[in-house]
Amino acid sequence: MADNKFQFSVAPERLWQAINPWTFMNHGAQFGLVNVNLGQTPRPDIEQKVLDEVGSYGRQLGRIGDALEVLIDHVPLEGLSRSESDAIAILKGQLAEIRKVKDRER
Numbered sequence: 001m002a003d004n005k006f007q008f009s010v011a012p013e014r015l016w017q018a019i020n021p022w023t024f025m026n027h028g029a030q031f032g033l034v035n036v037n038l039g040q041t042p043r044p045d046i047e048q049k050v051l052d053e054v055g056s057y058g059r060q061l062g063r064i065g066d067a068l069e070v071l072i073d074h075v076p077l078e079g080l081s082r083s084e085s086d087a088i089a090i091l092k093g094q095l096a097e098i099r100k101v102k103d104r105e106r
Contacts, residue, residue, distance in 0.1 A: 065095050 041047045054060065072088060080088070 062098070065091075065098065069095050 051057070055063075068091065072092060077085070077088060
């Protein structure tokens with residue numbers, strides 16, 4: 001009887017990497033499972049100060065969402081097209097889902 005073992009590997013047989021932590025800062029290395037590159041900015045120094053002093057992108061978007069929700073609740077919305085009404089409805093749904101996650105995690 002022949003031994004027909006099927007082997008499959010997506011990784012190389014030998015896997016190694018020289019790690020020098022002092023080079024990370026100089027070469028823009030990223031840490032973390034998921035890293036988001038938001039593109040180039042002409043003034044990264046200002047962008048970093050905004051993040052440090054005002055709040056993360058998530059916090060900034062959260063505040064924008066809170067303000068939009070106030071406007072949606074107080075501005076007359078009749079006369080919107082179907083696609084405009086759909087856009088408002090989708091946003092309201094997302095804001096409600098965000099609120100649920102925040103409430104659950106607090």
